[in-house]
Amino acid sequence: xxxxxxxxxxxxxxxxxxxxxxxxxxxxxxxxxxxxxxxxxxxxxxxxxxxxxxxxxxxxxxxxxxxxxxxxxxxxxxxxxxxxxxxxxxxxxxxxxxxxxxxxxxxxxxxxxxxxxxxxxxxxxxxxxxxxxxxxxxxxxxxxxxxxxxxxxxxxxxxxxxxxxxxxxxxxxxxxxxxxxxxxxxxxxxxxxxxxxxxxxxxxxxxxxxxxxxxxxxxxxxxxxxxxxxxxxxxxxxxxxxxxxxxxxxxxxxxxxxxxxxxxxxxxxxxxxxxxxxxxxxxxxxxxxxxxxxxxxxxxxxxxxxxxxxxxxxxxxxxxxxxxxxxxxxxxxxxxxxxxxxxxxxxxxxxxxxxxxxxxxxxxxxxxxxxxxxxxxxxxxxxxxxxxxxxxxxxxxxxxxxxxxxxxxxxxxxxxxxxxxxxxxxxxxxxxxxxxxxxxxxxxxxxxxxxxxxxxxxxxxxxxxxxxxxxxxxxxxxxxxxxxxxxxxxxxxxxxxxxxxxxxxxxxxxxxxxxxxxxxxxxxxxxxxxxxxxxxxxxxxxxxxxxxxxxxxxxxxxxxxxxxxxxxxxxxxxxxxxxxxxxxxxxxxxxxxxxx
Numbered sequence: 381x382x383x384x385x386x387x388x389x390x391x392x393x394x395x396x397x398x399x400x401x402x403x404x405x406x407x408x409x410x411x412x413x414x415x416x417x418x419x420x421x422x423x424x425x426x427x428x429x430x431x432x433x434x435x436x437x438x439x440x441x442x443x444x445x446x447x448x449x450x451x452x453x454x455x456x457x458x459x460x461x462x463x464x465x466x467x468x469x470x471x472x473x474x475x476x477x478x479x480x481x482x483x484x485x486x487x488x489x490x491x492x493x494x495x496x497x498x499x500x501x502x503x504x505x506x507x508x509x510x511x512x513x514x515x516x517x518x519x520x521x522x523x524x525x526x527x528x529x530x531x532x533x534x535x536x537x538x539x540x541x542x543x544x545x546x547x548x549x550x551x552x553x554x555x556x557x558x559x560x561x562x563x564x565x566x567x568x569x570x571x572x573x574x575x576x577x578x579x580x581x582x583x584x585x586x587x588x589x590x591x592x593x594x595x596x597x598x599x600x601x602x603x604x605x606x607x608x609x610x611x612x613x614x615x616x617x618x619x620x621x622x623x624x625x626x627x628x629x630x631x632x633x634x635x636x637x638x639x640x641x642x643x644x645x646x647x648x649x650x651x652x653x654x655x656x657x658x659x660x661x662x663x664x665x666x667x668x669x670x671x672x673x674x675x676x677x678x679x680x681x682x683x684x685x686x687x688x689x690x691x692x693x694x695x696x697x698x699x700x701x702x703x704x705x706x707x708x709x710x711x712x713x714x715x716x717x718x719x720x721x722x723x724x725x726x727x728x729x730x731x732x733x734x735x736x737x738x739x740x741x742x743x744x745x746x747x748x749x750x751x752x753x754x755x756x757x758x759x760x761x762x763x764x765x766x767x768x769x770x771x772x773x774x775x776x777x778x779x780x781x782x783x784x785x786x787x788x789x790x791x792x793x794x795x796x797x798x799x800x801x802x803x804x805x806x807x808x809x810x811x812x813x814x815x816x817x818x819x820x821x822x823x824x825x826x827x828x829x830x831x832x833x834x835x836x837x838x839x840x841x842x843x844x845x846x847x848x849x850x851x852x853x854x855x856x857x858x859x860x861x862x863x864x865x866x867x868x869x870x871x872x873x874x875x876x877x878x879x880x881x882x883x884x885x886x887x888x889x890x891x892x893x894x895x896x897x898x899x900x901x902x903x904x905x906x907x908x909x910x911x912x913x914x915x916x917x918x919x920x921x922x923x924x925x926x927x928x929x930x931x932x933x934x935x936x937x938x939x940x941x942x943x944x945x946x947x948x949x950x951x952x953x954x955x956x957x958x959x960x961x962x963x964x965x966x967x968x969x970x971x972x973x974x975x976x
Contacts, residue, residue, distance in 0.1 A: 488522050604651070606650045667686075747763055853883055906949075
């Protein structure tokens with residue numbers, strides 16, 4: 381026959397060896413990869429309904445085996461140079477039938493195999509003119525950080541004109557030594573079956589913020605995530621320098637004014653991040669679109685758009701929060717509400733529920749001087765510009781009048797809070813909390829400076845419960861008893877199911893990634909990022925685990941850290957059904973757990 385097919389299965393057992401790049405902070409053009417060893421068995425099972433297979437003697441004529449890892453959209457061809465992009469490639473070591481490749485994580489890939497009669501030992505010596513005798517591709521696959529093993533079948537097809545003179549009967553099935561079924565009976569049946577299908581499926585596109593989202597922060601970065609690698613419609617590679625020409629970002633709608641932004645694309649070519657040059661306007665519709673100038677590697681054009689709305693300008697003028705009779709709590713929805721509580725100790729025994737995310741970025745300019753003598757320290761002209769002493773937010777609670785109520789964060793967040801009070805003890809969102817309960821609140825990009833007992837959430841927590849809380853990004857600075865979440869945990873206080881990922885924690889003594897100092901209190905199933913905080917709690921008076929469990933950045937972004945009770949420091953799985961969530965793409969909260 382003009383194109384004689386000889387079917388053979390090659391079993392590739394992908395064994396995770398080690399992370400090459402890891403899962404920490406990467407430069408924009410870098411990507412997470414995993415080095416895997418592919419065990420190549422070219423003498424695999426043949427179909428029980430077909431005597432047509434490739435014998436060991438025939439395969440021995442093929443001295444060079446080129447193995448490629450390519451985007452799943454690539455179309456099979458015997459011309460191994462006719463590929464647009466190869467993420468990884470290598471020559472198989474014929475002595476042990478193995479090849480080592482760096483495979484991008486969380487990317488739809490295929491393995492391609494090419495067999496040559498020429499002998500080549502150096503990859504760069506391949507010129508593109510070597511005669512290919514057999515070639516084939518695997519089914520699409522993706523490797524995640526949790527992938528432990530993977531078996532892939534590759535159908536080898538003989539190139540026309542390379543036949544050696546008739547079919548070879550292997551004389552029965554050959555055991556591959558593995559546990560992989562190559563897919564059932566294969567009937568050659570006459571005719572030509574190249575095993576190639578046309579990919580007509582357009583990649584899915586996910587926006588963050590999502591279409592229809594409301595109350596987004598004006599400082600939000602925008603991400604576009606594709607289900608597989610993408611490129612320009614003219615087949616050129618997308619880079620940080622050219623990606624912005626493919627994205628429309630406007631106010632209101634497609635006819636609105638342009639929004640200037642910087643754009644980056646990850647190394648896998650699956651995630652585009654847009655960073656507006658300036659904060660977006662408040663109460664503004666934002667329109668985002670991709671207009672058929674991008675495609676996947678199977679030439680499927682991509683069009684998608686989304687519209688979201690930014691948050692309203694939150695009043696910073698101190699105003700008493702309204703009472704919510706349905707929850708029997710005061711409802712906190714603005715920075716002005718928090719400011720009112722901070723300035724009125726009589727409100728430090730009440731119960732609260734936060735009903736919206738709060739942007740507290742302006743607190744970096746707050747000055748304790750009441751210039752207009754209206755009773756509100758933080759509504760003066762110098763509280764919106766870099767003038768005055770800039771003490772920042774006034775902590776809720778002190779040693780004389782502690783916070784004794786309940787603060788239910790309601791799975792909301794406070795962003796950009798700043799406190800700069802170098803000579804003050806008990807410094808944090810809550811300075812001194814006693815017999816209080818603080819739950820389900822997230823802090824992002826918070827910077828706290830104090831003297832003793834300093835933490836992002838609470839300076840000193842006395843007989844207080846901290847439940848389902850987190851702090852991500854920002855800094856904490858003080859002299860002693862300084863922690864990423866709590867400065868001083870004291871007197872039968874407790875922390876449960878909480879974590880801290882703070883970029884820098886600085887103190888002279890009694891310092892910790894989660895808690896600076898603990899006394900007669902307990903920490904359960906709670907963690908801190910030792911990489912970002914620079915802390916390992918070594919040298920503390922108690923064992924490190926009594927102050928929370930240290931994890932690497934990669935572990936902090938892994939679901940199993942918080943759900944698999946085999947994990948060090950975890951006794952009971954966190955609730956990822958109704959309280960917590962994690963975005964493995966890293967789009968939401970940088971890949972760390974967040975309150976859903």
